Amino acid sequence: MTVIDSSDTPQQGDAPQGHATEGGHHETPAQRHQKEHMATWMFIGGDAVFFALEIFFWFYLRSLNTTGMWIGAKCSKLNPCTDGLGNPITHPIPKAAIGYTLGVAALIIVSAAFIWFAEIQGRDGASRKALTPLLGLGVLFSLAAIGLQFYQFQVLPFTTIDGTYASVFTFFMGSNIAHFLLVATIGTGLMNRARIGKYDNHNWYQLHLGRLFAVWVAFSCAVLAVLASFFA
Amino acid sequence: MTITEHYVEDTVLGPKAGGLYRRQNFFVALVTGILGGFIGWVIGQELLQGSNWGTDMTTTTTGVGWVIGFSAGIGSFNAIFRWIAGRDEDREDQLYGAGVGQGWKRYFKFCTDHKVVGTQYLVLVMVLFGVGGTLAMMIRTQLISPHMSFLSSQTYNSIVTIHGMVMIIATIIMVSGPFANFILPIMIGAKDMAFPRLNALSFWTVVAAVPPILSTFFLGGGTDSGWTTYAPLSVQSPAAQDMFCLTIITFVVSVTVAGINTITTTVTMRTKGMTMGRLPIFVWGSIVSAGLGLYAMPAFLMAQSAMLTDRVVGTSMYAPAQGGAGWLYENTFWIMGHPEVYVILLPAVGALIEVASTFSRKPVFSYKVMVGGIFGVAGLAIMVWAHHMFTTGWAPTLADPFMLTTELISIPTGIIFLCILGTIWRGSIWTKLPMYFLYLFLWNFIIGGVTGIYLSDVPADQYFHGNMFVTAHFHFTLLGGAMIGATAAVCYWFPKMTAKMLDERIGKVAFWIIAIGIQITYYGQFWEGFQGMPRRISNYAPIFANANLMSTIGAYTLMTGWLVFLYCIIHSWRHGEVAPANPWHAKSLEWMVPTPVPLENFLVDPVVTADPYGYGEPEPAVEPDREPEPAVAGSSSPEGGAS
Numbered sequence: 109m110t111v112i113d114s115s116d117t118p119q120q121g122d123a124p125q126g127h128a129t130e131g132g133h134h135e136t137p138a139q140r141h142q143k144e145h146m147a148t149w150m151f152i153g154g155d156a157v158f159f160a161l162e163i164f165f166w167f168y169l170r171s172l173n174t175t176g177m178w179i180g181a182k183c184s185k186l187n188p189c190t191d192g193l194g195n196p197i198t199h200p201i202p203k204a205a206i207g208y209t210l211g212v213a214a215l216i217i218v219s220a221a222f223i224w225f226a227e228i229q230g231r232d233g234a235s236r237k238a239l240t241p242l243l244g245l246g247v248l249f250s251l252a253a254i255g256l257q258f259y260q261f262q263v264l265p266f267t268t269i270d271g272t273y274a275s276v277f278t279f280f281m282g283s284n285i286a287h288f289l290l291v292a293t294i295g296t297g298l299m300n301r302a303r304i305g306k307y308d309n310h311n312w313y314q315l316h317l318g319r320l321f322a323v324w325v326a327f328s329c330a331v332l333a334v335l336a337s338f339f340a
Numbered sequence: 341m342t343i344t345e346h347y348v349e350d351t352v353l354g355p356k357a358g359g360l361y362r363r364q365n366f367f368v369a370l371v372t373g374i375l376g377g378f379i380g381w382v383i384g385q386e387l388l389q390g391s392n393w394g395t396d397m398t399t400t401t402t403g404v405g406w407v408i409g410f411s412a413g414i415g416s417f418n419a420i421f422r423w424i425a426g427r428d429e430d431r432e433d434q435l436y437g438a439g440v441g442q443g444w445k446r447y448f449k450f451c452t453d454h455k456v457v458g459t460q461y462l463v464l465v466m467v468l469f470g471v472g473g474t475l476a477m478m479i480r481t482q483l484i485s486p487h488m489s490f491l492s493s494q495t496y497n498s499i500v501t502i503h504g505m506v507m508i509i510a511t512i513i514m515v516s517g518p519f520a521n522f523i524l525p526i527m528i529g530a531k532d533m534a535f536p537r538l539n540a541l542s543f544w545t546v547v548a549a550v551p552p553i554l555s556t557f558f559l560g561g562g563t564d565s566g567w568t569t570y571a572p573l574s575v576q577s578p579a580a581q582d583m584f585c586l587t588i589i590t591f592v593v594s595v596t597v598a599g600i601n602t603i604t605t606t607v608t609m610r611t612k613g614m615t616m617g618r619l620p621i622f623v624w625g626s627i628v629s630a631g632l633g634l635y636a637m638p639a640f641l642m643a644q645s646a647m648l649t650d651r652v653v654g655t656s657m658y659a660p661a662q663g664g665a666g667w668l669y670e671n672t673f674w675i676m677g678h679p680e681v682y683v684i685l686l687p688a689v690g691a692l693i694e695v696a697s698t699f700s701r702k703p704v705f706s707y708k709v710m711v712g713g714i715f716g717v718a719g720l721a722i723m724v725w726a727h728h729m730f731t732t733g734w735a736p737t738l739a740d741p742f743m744l745t746t747e748l749i750s751i752p753t754g755i756i757f758l759c760i761l762g763t764i765w766r767g768s769i770w771t772k773l774p775m776y777f778l779y780l781f782l783w784n785f786i787i788g789g790v791t792g793i794y795l796s797d798v799p800a801d802q803y804f805h806g807n808m809f810v811t812a813h814f815h816f817t818l819l820g821g822a823m824i825g826a827t828a829a830v831c832y833w834f835p836k837m838t839a840k841m842l843d844e845r846i847g848k849v850a851f852w853i854i855a856i857g858i859q860i861t862y863y864g865q866f867w868e869g870f871q872g873m874p875r876r877i878s879n880y881a882p883i884f885a886n887a888n889l890m891s892t893i894g895a896y897t898l899m900t901g902w903l904v905f906l907y908c909i910i911h912s913w914r915h916g917e918v919a920p921a922n923p924w925h926a927k928s929l930e931w932m933v934p935t936p937v938p939l940e941n942f943l944v945d946p947v948v949t950a951d952p953y954g955y956g957e958p959e960p961a962v963e964p965d966r967e968p969e970p971a972v973a974g975s976s977s978p979e980g981g982a983s
Contacts, residue, residue: 139608142608143534143535143604143608143609146603146604146607146608147534147535147600147601147604150599150600150603150604150634151596151600153634154596154600154634154635154637154638155638157634157635157638157639158638158641158642161638161639161642161672161675162642165642165646165657165668168665168668168671169657169663169664169665169668172665173663174660174663174664174665175660175661175663176663177656177662177663178663180656180662180663267654268649268653268654268655269654269655269656269662271656271662271663272656272657272662272663272664274655275649275650275655275656275657275663275664276655276657278649278653278655279645279646279649279655279657282649293420293424296424297423297424297426300424300425300426301423301426303426304426306426
C-alpha cells in the first residue's frame with residue numbers, strides 16, 4: 109500500500125522535521141503559519157466556550173435571582189444577610205461604575221488595534237523601527253487595561269460576597285486580567301522579535317496570530333463590559 | 341524490512357546544546373515545585389490572610405506555587421521565555437530537546453520526541469491506575485460486610501472522591517496519551533507532532549497535577565463530596581477541595597494543549613497520499629475525541645474556577661443562601677461530564693478497530709459509516725448532559741427531550757458496534773492477545789450500553805438514579821469497555837513501543853482473571869442496585885450483604901488480574917522476545933518503520949497509495965516514476981500470520 113518517496117530524502121545531519129517546527133529549515137514560514145494558525149483558532153474556540161459559559165452564568169443567576177440576591181446585600185457583622193431565623197435580608201448594593209468597566213474595554217480595544225495595525229505594516233514589509241513602537245503601544249495599552257482593572261477592583265462599591273451580581277462581575281474581572289496578561293505577554297514577544305528584525309514581508313505570520321488573539325480578547329472583553337454595564 | 345536507519349542518534353552534540361534544558365529534569369522540578377509551594381504558602385499565609393479567607397487562600401496559593409515551580413523546574417516555560425527574548429532554538433538545541441544521546445534520562449526530562457512522550461504517558465497512566473485501583477480495593481474492603489469499620493465515613497467519602505477523579509483523569513489520557521502521541525504521527529506519515537514542545541508540556545502538566553490531588557487526603561480530612569463534587573456541599577468541604585479544583589484546572593490546560601496538538605498534527609502533517617479518506621480509524625477516533633475535549637474541558641474549567649472563587653474569595657455562584665444555584669454547577673459539570681465519556685471512549689474504539697481489522701485479516705467494515713458513527717456520537721454527546729439531572733428537579737419539561745437525545749445516541753454507538761462485528765465477521769481470525777481483549781470489550785460494552793438505555797429512561801432513572809445500578813453501568817462502560825479497549829491497544833502496539841513482544845502466555849492468564857473479575861464485581865453491583873442500595877455509603881443494611889460480598893470477591897479477583905497483567909508488561913519489557921518490525925503483518929504505516937522507531941520515524945517520506953486496511957487485496961503497483969527503485973512497505977502477505 110505504501111511506497112517510499114526518495115525524491116526529497118534528508119541527508120545525514122539534516123534537522124528533523126518535527127523538531128524543527130520553530131525555526132528549523134525544513135518548514136517554511138507558510139507551513140508554520142498554517143499549523144499555528146489552526147492551533148490559534150482552536151485555542152480561541154476553546155476560550156469561546158469558556159466565554160459563552162461566563163455569559164450563561166450571568167443570565168442564569170440574574171434570571172434566577174435566588175432569594176433576591178442578584179443585586180444582593182451589603183453584608184457585614186453589623187448588617188447581616190440573614191435575620192435571626194435564617195431568612196435572607198437584602199440591602200441592595202450599588203452597581204459598578206460604568207465608566208471604569210467601559211474604560212477597561214476601550215483600553216484593550218486600543219491595544220488590539222495597535223497590534224492589528226502592526227500586522228498590516230508587517231505585511232507591507234515595514235521596518236523594525238516602524239513595527240516596534242506600534243507593538244510597544246499595544247503592550248502599553250494592555251498593561252494599562254490591567255492596571256485600570258485592578259484599580260476598579262479597589263474602588264468597587266461591593267465585595268465578592270455581596271450577592272451573585274457582585275460574584276459574577278468580579279469573576280469577569282479576573283477573567284479579563286488573565287486574558288490581558290496573555291495579550292501583554294504575546295505583545296511583548298512580538299515587540300522584542302520585531303525589534304531584532306525577525307519579521308519582514310515574507311515572515312509576518314506571528315503578527316497575524318498575535319492580532320487574532322488580541323482581537324478576540326478585545327471582542328470578548330467588550331461584550332462582557334456591555335453585559336455588565338447595561339444588562340445588570 | 342528496513343526502510344530507514346538511525347542517523348540522528350549518531351550526531352555529536354556540542355557542550356551547550358539544549359541550553360537551560362541540560363540542567364532541568366524531574367528531580368530538579370520536584371525541588372523547585374516544593375520551593376514554589378513554600379513561596380505560595382508564605383504568600384497565602386503572610387500576605388493574603390487579611391482577605392479573611394484563611395485556609396482556603398493559603399491552600400490555593402500553595403498549590404499554585406507548586407504547579408508553577410514544578411513547571412519551571414522541568415522546563416515548561418523555557419520556550420516561552422526564549423520566544424519572548426527573540427532567541428529561536430538552533431538545530432543542536434532541537435536535537436537535545438528530542439533526547440538525542442541522553443539514553444534513559446530523557447524519560448525524566450522535558451523531551452520533545454513524541455515517542456518518548458507516548459512512553460511517559462503510558463507509565464503515568466499505569467501509575468494512576470495503580471493509585472486509583474488501590475483506592476478501589478479500599479472501598480470494596482470496607483463494603484465487604486454490612487458494618488465493617490475498616491475506614492471511617494469521612495475517610496471513605498474522601499477515598500470514593502479521589503478514586504473517581506484519579507480514574508477519570510487516567511482514563512481520559514489512557515489512549516490519547518500513550519498512543520495518540522507515540523503511534524498517531526507515524527500512522528499518518530509524520531516525523532513528529534505538530535508542536536513537539538507543547539506535546540511535552542501537556543505531559544508534564546498532568547504530572548504537576550498529580551501531587552495536588554493526592555495531597556487532599558492530608559488536608560482537613562480530605563474532600564468528601566464525590567467525584568462530581570456537587571455544590572453546595574463541595575463549597576463547604578475542607579481545604580482539600582481547593583486542591584481538587586486546582587488539579588482539574590491544571591489538567592484542563594494539559595488536555596486542551598494535547599487536543600489542539602493532535603488535531604493540528606493530523607490536519608497539517610499527513611504524508612503524501614494520506615488523504616482524510618485513508619486515515620486509520622484510530623486517527624479519526626483520536627481527533628474527534630480531541631475536538632470533543634476542546635468543547636468539554638472549558639466547561640470543566642469554568643465549573644471548577646467558579647467553585648474555587650466561591651471557596652477562596654467568597655463569591656456565591658453555587659451557594660443558594662447567598663443567591664447562587666447548585667443547579668448551575670450541576671449543569672456546567674455535566675456539560676463537560678457526558679461528552680467526557682466519549683472523549684474517553686472514542687480513541688479506544690478506534691484502537692479496537694485497528695485490532696479487529698488486523699487480526700481478522702479483513703478491511704474495516706463500512707469505513708465511511710464507521711467514521712459517520714464516530715461523528716454522530718460526538719455530535720449527540722453534547723446534547724445529553726441533563727439526563728444526569730432527571731431526579732434533581734431541574735427543568736422537568738426538558739426531561740423528555742434529553743431522554744430522546746440520550747436514546748438517540750445509542751444509534752451511532754450501535755453503528756460503531758456493528759461495524760466492529762462486521763469487520764471480524766467471517767474473517768480469518770488470528771486469536772492473539774489483542775483479540776481476546778476485543779472480544780471482552782464487545783461483551784462488556786453491550787452490557788454497559790444496554791443498561792445505559794434503561795438509565796436514559798426517565799421513569800426507570802427515578803428508581804436507579806443514585807444507586808449501585810448506576811455504578812455498575814458506568815464501570816461496565818468505562819472499565820469493561822474503554823479500559824479494556826485501551827488494554828487491547830497496549831497488547832497491539834506494545835511491540836512497536838518497547839521493541840519487545842508481550843508474553844502471550846502470562847497475558848492470557850491475566851485476561852481470564854480480569855474477564856471473570858469484571859463480571860463478578862459488576863454483576864454484584866447490578867444486584868445491589870436492583871435491591872435498591874444507594875451509592876457512596878460506607879455501611880449498609882444486611883439485606884445487601886450477599887451482593888456486596890460477591891462484588892468484593894470480584895474486585896479482588898479483578899485486582900489480581902491487573903497485577904498479573906502489570907507483571908506481564910514489566911516482565912516482557914525487560915526480558916521479552918525481541919519484536920520484529922511488523923509482528924502482526926499489519927498494513928498501516930506504524931508497522932512499516934523499524935523497531936525501535938528512529939528519532940524522525942521515516943528517513944524518507946512515505947507515499948500512501950491505498951487505505952491501511954487492504955487485507956485480501958492485491959498489492960498496488962509501485963509508482964513507476966520513483967527514483968531510485970523504491971522500497972515497498974506493507975508487503976506482508978494478506979494471509980500472513982493468520983491461523
